[in-house]
Amino acid sequence: MKKTGLTVVLFLLLLTIIAPAVFAGEAGTEAPAVTAVTANANINYYSMAALACGIAIGVAAMGAGIGQGLGLGKACEGVSRNPGASGKITTTLIIGLAMIESLAIYALVVVLIILFMNPFHI
Amino acid sequence: MEQSHALIQLPGIPSFVTYSWLAMIILVTAAVIFRTTMELVPRGFQNFIETLVEALYDLCEENLGHHWAETLFPLIGTLGLYILVCNLMGLLPGFDCPTANINTTASCAAPVFLVTHFYGLKVHKLSYLKHFVGPIRSVPAIPLMALMFVVEVIGHIARPLTLSVRLFGNMISKHLILGVLALLAPAIIPTAILGLGVLVSVVQAFVFVLLTILYLSGAVAESH
Numbered sequence: 001m002k003k004t005g006l007t008v009v010l011f012l013l014l015l016t017i018i019a020p021a022v023f024a025g026e027a028g029t030e031a032p033a034v035t036a037v038t039a040n041a042n043i044n045y046y047s048m049a050a051l052a053c054g055i056a057i058g059v060a061a062m063g064a065g066i067g068q069g070l071g072l073g074k075a076c077e078g079v080s081r082n083p084g085a086s087g088k089i090t091t092t093l094i095i096g097l098a099m100i101e102s103l104a105i106y107a108l109v110v111v112l113i114i115l116f117m118n119p120f121h122i
Numbered sequence: 123m124e125q126s127h128a129l130i131q132l133p134g135i136p137s138f139v140t141y142s143w144l145a146m147i148i149l150v151t152a153a154v155i156f157r158t159t160m161e162l163v164p165r166g167f168q169n170f171i172e173t174l175v176e177a178l179y180d181l182c183e184e185n186l187g188h189h190w191a192e193t194l195f196p197l198i199g200t201l202g203l204y205i206l207v208c209n210l211m212g213l214l215p216g217f218d219c220p221t222a223n224i225n226t227t228a229s230c231a232a233p234v235f236l237v238t239h240f241y242g243l244k245v246h247k248l249s250y251l252k253h254f255v256g257p258i259r260s261v262p263a264i265p266l267m268a269l270m271f272v273v274e275v276i277g278h279i280a281r282p283l284t285l286s287v288r289l290f291g292n293m294i295s296k297h298l299i300l301g302v303l304a305l306l307a308p309a310i311i312p313t314a315i316l317g318l319g320v321l322v323s324v325v326q327a328f329v330f331v332l333l334t335i336l337y338l339s340g341a342v343a344e345s346h
Contacts (some may be wrong), residue, residue, distance in 0.1 A: 095329060
């Protein structure tokens, strides 16, 4: 368990370190004009932004999925132990799922800002 | 995103503002109709409204106690019904969703923040600061108290932020998913997402109201 977690984290770290070199290599041609440099900066920004947004949403969905799955499992267990309390348990479950979901929504909002709002005015 | 697709557009006014006015008009008209045709034995529309209001009031009273539920219920009920109507309006084609804009949701979350601190100070006066300081209050625990104060202030500032962003994010993601799926696989799958959208609208309005009640009860609770 610990070894696979460590492997995953190291792989992600490797990816983030190598990515700028890869994208700079394929997008950077030595053009003297200013517009080419700006275009290069645009492509660099958007390539990094696309990579970051994909990873961000994936990780957020993973975390929300695990959290909601655990909550749902315990709720099912509670209903199976005491079917009479199923109304209250379902209500509490829905509220809890909405709260956990909102954490993934925060990640989505950050992703939307990065992709559509151009926060660095590049 | 200059020109939105909404049906009613007044010149110079963004469409989410005009549709929030439409939501207000719907709510006030329903309230006036309800008031003028009240009967002792409720039927139909009156029954539905009474169930809704009574459920909301019971939720308030459970958490706030009788006296504060009476004082604070207008704010909570208004926020709940307004957000519910705004959310559901986004599902109709041709209508714009006011809560799919961060301005509307922030305008719903800012009064909650202000009211919690106003009533907290009014009830506890200056010992309201003791709420921020943590469970242990004694001279040897001053470092803990200082740290807890910083953490609590950040938590309190995060509350209106998360209230508004949660509602906004849910609504905008519903619209985005509907838009993307309508491009990819029209007619059947977006209808299923519309069903999910109804659930999300109702649940998010309920969660907003519940969190408001919990924050208010944390602020006005009599310490014992």
